Amino acid sequence: MSFQDKSIQCSDCGTTFTFSAEEQELFQSRGYTNEPKRCPSCRQARKSERYGNDSYSRNTPRQMFRVTCADCGKDTEVPFEPRTGRPVYCSDCYRKVRLSR
Ligand SMILES: [Zn+2]
Ligand SMILES: [Zn+2]
Structure with missing residues (x-):
């Protein structure tokens, strides 16, 4: 089965991003069954947020x-x-x- 580029709307910021064929292949090879819900920049933001959480965000409240x-x-x-x-x-x-x- 071959993959095709797909357009997905980011659930965070609403931007439409491309879930490319290569990424889909990578996803499948890692055993992920769900499509990404967020665009790359939101995913990146989430990741750094999560990493930041343990170390210093207790003293640095998130900007609201x-x-x-x-x-x-x-x-x-x-x-x-x-x-x-x-x-x-x-x-x-x-x-x-x-x-x-
Ligand atoms: Zn986004
Ligand atoms: Zn309301």
């Missing part, structure tokens, strides 16, 4: 951004910088929105 939930209008904080033109949700609504996709 104040936003108004696009669904219920509640004030909330998100750990990423909201992009203009993209709705931001509080954690409750975010869960709902994700599930309904």
Whole structure:
């Protein structure tokens, strides 16, 4: 079976990225069955976040951004910088929105 480049929308930032044939092959050879959900830069960000966690993030709180939930209008904080033109949700609504996709 041969692989073909695939376009996937990042679940974090919404960017469409290419899941290339080589990457799919690599994924399969490592036994991963799920497609990546995030674009390479978000994956990278996640990774460094995770590594940073144990060592120093206890003293360095994550930067939070104040936003108004696009669904219920509640004030909330998100750990990423909201992009203009993209709705931001509080954690409750975010869960709902994700599930309904
Ligand atoms: Zn992304
Ligand atoms: Zn909400």
